[in-house]
Amino acid sequence: MDWRDTGILLNTRKHGETSLIIEVFTPEHGRHAGVVRGGTSRKLAPHLQPGAQLDLHWRARLEDHLGSFTAEPQRSRAAAAMGDRLALAGLNAVTALLSFTLPDREPHPALYKRSEQLLDLLPQIALWPLAYLRWELALLDEMGFGLDLTRCAVTGATEDLAYVSPKTGRAVTRAGAGIWADKLLPLPPVLLGHDPADNPDIAEALRTTGHFLSHHLAPSLGDRPLPPARGQFIDRLARPAAG
Numbered sequence: 001m002d003w004r005d006t007g008i009l010l011n012t013r014k015h016g017e018t019s020l021i022i023e024v025f026t027p028e029h030g031r032h033a034g035v036v037r038g039g040t041s042r043k044l045a046p047h048l049q050p051g052a053q054l055d056l057h058w059r060a061r062l063e064d065h066l067g068s069f070t071a072e073p074q075r076s077r078a079a080a081a082m083g084d085r086l087a088l089a090g091l092n093a094v095t096a097l098l099s100f101t102l103p104d105r106e107p108h109p110a111l112y113k114r115s116e117q118l119l120d121l122l123p124q125i126a127l128w129p130l131a132y133l134r135w136e137l138a139l140l141d142e143m144g145f146g147l148d149l150t151r152c153a154v155t156g157a158t159e160d161l162a163y164v165s166p167k168t169g170r171a172v173t174r175a176g177a178g179i180w181a182d183k184l185l186p187l188p189p190v191l192l193g194h195d196p197a198d199n200p201d202i203a204e205a206l207r208t209t210g211h212f213l214s215h216h217l218a219p220s221l222g223d224r225p226l227p228p229a230r231g232q233f234i235d236r237l238a239r240p241a242a243g
Helices: 079-082 085-099 109-119 128-142 174-183 199-220 228-238
Strands: 004-014 019-026 030-036 054-059 069-074 163-165 172-173
Touching: 004 030, 004 079, 004 085, 004 109, 019 069, 019 079, 069 079, 079 085, 085 109, 085 128, 085 199, 085 228, 109 128, 128 199, 174 199, 199 228
Parallel strands: 030 069
Antiparallel strands: 004 019, 004 054, 019 030, 054 069, 163 172
């Protein structure tokens, strides 16, 4: 069995003395793992960093085996991330969430394309946090837990949307919320596409999307906690100086 694809490197771990097991996200083969022989060498190790774009050739005797990768670098994103703490935290959040949420070997080509575009925006750190928020909304939608913020779930109105139902992910107006407002999640204007939005505004919106990651998506995956990298990114984003 063998195939060739491009992919985003999500994480690595040592395997024996000189090899690595790498986990990648590819458009045609989804989240996939395999062994890279000599992956810890001086020649390969600098290219096998999370977020790197790789040309991959996977081989295995049987389809359900771990198999081995030949990995050739296409482009590195390490320089853009290492030059800015917020960018590095964001890169770690993306790769950790993809590893956490994606089913093994299940293709998600639309999400792959969005993820690749997001990571390619890393050098533009002023634009990146908003792009990340939109990516996280797309991730929820791809996994079957998308939010419906187009109209009020109670009244059907499209104006004065102020809350999100923590159970359904649907928007609610102030009038529709009534005495139940304190039971609902805030709906920051940035989630409705309203500009401008600074980094603390985006961090607030990510706390709302985080509810659906933690309380809807994570339980469907075995009720594991979300990767700490996401919380670290939001904490850094929330600082006034982060922008």
